[in-house]
Amino acid sequence: MTRKVKGILLRIGQTVHEERVLTILAEQGCVTVFAKSSRKKNQYDQFYYGEWVLYETGSGNYLLNSFSLEEPFHELKEQMENTFLAGYLAQIVLYFAKFAPQETGVLLSLLLNSLYLLGRGKPPRLVKSVFELKTMQLMGYCPTLASCGHPGSIFSLEDGSILCEECGLSVKGVPVTASVAAALTHILNHPPAKAFGFQIPRPELLRLSRLSEEFLLYHLEIRASALEMWKTVHEDKE
Ligand SMILES: [Zn+2]
Incomplete structure (x- = not known):
């Protein structure tokens, strides 16, 4: 057959x-x-x-x-650093495929969009962050973005809530600013094809990239070897 x-x-x-x-x-x-x-x-x-x-x-x-x-995806492969980053995205998909291969189908259009945009020169950190957060959301680890009721500055890695400094003292967290929080909301509220469509200043993109990466690595037991290779060759010009 x-x-x-x-x-x-x-x-x-x-x-x-x-x-x-x-x-x-x-x-x-x-x-x-x-x-x-x-x-x-x-x-x-x-x-x-x-x-x-x-x-x-x-x-x-x-x-x-x-x-x-x-x-x-020839354009993607013209730059070694993009190949490493694509390898990292593949590692994340393969991680989920180990436990529930049939549930990973929802990641296909997200991955295709990510690779296409990387090949077309979209800032790699932006592509990486959207892929990390959207994958976590699609696979059932959606950050709640819930507030403690005070102006927030700490993103909790456990549940993705946004806490004030005092409430954030008791959790493992990373700093979050208003524009990073706005980017998070955009990514989580849009389907894969539109999740990449936002602008963010470079210092804020670095914060977003750290946050999405730490959130993913906090929840998944993944040896992100391709990510480490990407970091050694990535020229920080975004
Ligand atoms: Zn609070």
């Missing part, structure tokens, strides 16, 4: 039998697909998006039948 899925290739692994194992993020969620290693030049590569025709075996495994490329 064959099945067609539209999706993006996140990871290429290898089995002991020299077969390739592809992890594809599709609308239906993450799918694991086996492909014969071929000496010919690969028809697919990491972050290739398109239509995958899969053959389902009697034991329920998927074998790659054919692939038609629709978007290779």
